[in-house]
């Protein structure tokens with residue numbers, strides 16, 4: 001029978017050098033969903049403006065898809081956050097590029113915060129008819145896109161300049177589900 005680690009010492013003992021198959025699957029699923037929702041964003045803004053101005057909306061379908069995908073991202077991120085806290089990922093104390101590992105960790109935790117706040121902000125905008133929440137939603141999406149560019153550039157830098165095979169961590173599970 002497996003037990004869930006509860007104390008910080010137990011969690012450290014369970015820490016791994018990589019990610020489980022579920023964490024990897026959810027990582028790529030969320031990445032794809034965020035990109036699709038970003039592409040649907042313009043249509044969502046048009047519908048939101050029309051609804052706010054009391055005009056007729058010709059095609060509300062994409063707006064509902066945007067909301068459904070956004071709520072799915074929120075649920076997946078909450079699930080992922082719990083998995084990450086219960087099973088920390090180990091960093092190598094002798095890593096010669098320790099500063100990069102720290103910057104990477106900051107970027108990763110920023111993704112968790114942003115991808116929870118973005119759907120919550122979008123929901124407040126849509127259900128509360130709040131333009132301010134809509135503006136914040138857009139701002140946070142733009143910040144996320146900049147971080148995604150940095151994240152991808154960092155992954156490519158590891159792959160082709162440092163040649164340390166970091167991308168493998170998000171392709172090959174290291175045991176467990």
Ligand code: HEM
Nearest residue numbers: 037038041044045048070071073119122123125126134138
């Ligand atoms: C990961 C999840 C999400 C992403 C990446 C995302 C992305 C976007 C983008 C790119 C825009 C257009 C911004 C622009 O035109 O500059 C937008 C607008 C909007 N989204 Fe989302 N969205 C997400 C989740 C949600 C959810 C869950 C809701 C509602 C329940 C929502 C409601 C809205 C609304 C109301 C607007 C219009 C805001 C305005 O024009 O002021 N979004 N979203």
Ligand code: HEM
Nearest residue numbers: 023030031034084104108111112148152155166167169170
């Ligand atoms: C919207 C797009 C993306 C988001 C939000 C995102 C988010 C994240 C997060 C939060 C982590 C930390 C792992 C965890 O806690 O689960 C991570 C790790 C990772 N991501 Fe992404 N990611 C995205 C796209 C990509 C892309 C396109 C690539 C490849 C080019 C990539 C490569 C990696 C790698 C290699 C790691 C492992 C890094 C390490 O363990 O130090 N990601 N990503």
